[in-house]
Amino acid sequence: MPKLELLPAVDVRDGQAVRLVHGESGSETSYGSPLEAALAWQSAGAEWLHLVDLDAAFGTGDNRALIAEVAGAMDIKVELSGGIRDDASLEAALATGCRRVNLGTAALETPEWVAKVIAEHGDKIAVGLDVRGTTLRGRGWTRDGGDLYETLARLDAEGCARYVVTDIAKDGTLEGPNLGLLRDVCAVTDRPVVASGGVSSLDDLRAISLLVPEGVEGAIVGKALYAKAFTLEEALKAVAA
Numbered sequence: 631m632p633k634l635e636l637l638p639a640v641d642v643r644d645g646q647a648v649r650l651v652h653g654e655s656g657s658e659t660s661y662g663s664p665l666e667a668a669l670a671w672q673s674a675g676a677e678w679l680h681l682v683d684l685d686a687a688f689g690t691g692d693n694r695a696l697i698a699e700v701a702g703a704m705d706i707k708v709e710l711s712g713g714i715r716d717d718a719s720l721e722a723a724l725a726t727g728c729r730r731v732n733l734g735t736a737a738l739e740t741p742e743w744v745a746k747v748i749a750e751h752g753d754k755i756a757v758g759l760d761v762r763g764t765t766l767r768g769r770g771w772t773r774d775g776g777d778l779y780e781t782l783a784r785l786d787a788e789g790c791a792r793y794v795v796t797d798i799a800k801d802g803t804l805e806g807p808n809l810g811l812l813r814d815v816c817a818v819t820d821r822p823v824v825a826s827g828g829v830s831s832l833d834d835l836r837a838i839s840l841l842v843p844e845g846v847e848g849a850i851v852g853k854a855l856y857a858k859a860f861t862l863e864e865a866l867k868a869v870a871a
């Protein structure tokens with residue numbers, strides 16, 4: 631059985647690595663230099679980095695140059711998200727050398743464009759399904775964007791390669807992942823799913839690992855690493871077993 635991939639997160643706001651609670655603007659805790667954080671996860675053995683431009687996601691500017699610097703400094707695979715909503719932002723994101731991009735708002739607001747870039751770029755495109763209950767949220771998770779399962783069916787039909795599923799109610803809370811949501815999503819798609827939101831312990835990661843046969847491919851880990859609930863080395867060991 632393949633092991634669960636771990637994607638430590640570096641979310642960037644106003645030039646700093648931050649964590650939010652429920653993705654709410656203003657709830658930031660700052661953790662300093664994004665480059666230092668990313669290099670630390672790489673040194674600890676990460677194979678992936680989940681790198682987010684939060685200002686671009688919220689529409690409060692962007693950290694494009696810094697994001698490009700961080701992505702360019704990585705020897706590991708980078709998943710890049712936040713504010714990738716048109717040809718120019720997609721081109722800039724792919725030019726960083728990232729392995730894939732994660733589209734959120736665009737999948738809700740400009741579905742024709744998303745279908746086009748899925749057809750053009752294949753598995754370089756993932757879609758972030760950021761949900762409250764079963765309602766998708768876009769524009770920094772501030773606006774409703776339709777039903778999770780209807781959107782998922784449409785994206786599946788368009789050939790979307792992968793989904794990053796975030797339970798907003800869990801994100802940044804250290805309350806544990808929404809395993810039911812992950813199972814429900816895996817039950818209706820054959821595409822790999824990356825779990826996001828709520829991881830608080832090594833047991834949470836072990837519980838997500840048990841969903842690998844159902845289609846969960848990876849887990850994003852943010853707050854738990856920054857809060858030192860466990861180290862990345864411990865996490866990688868926990869999912870290797």
Ligand SMILES: O=C(O)c1ccccc1N[C@@H]1O[C@H](COP(=O)(O)O)[C@@H](O)[C@H]1O
Nearest residue numbers: 653687711712713714733734735758770
């Ligand atoms: O990761 C967060 O904490 C987060 C909080 C609020 C908004 C977005 C957040 N993260 C990432 O941003 C993309 C969506 O960006 P966009 O809608 O495409 O501009 C989302 O998939 C998360 O990866």
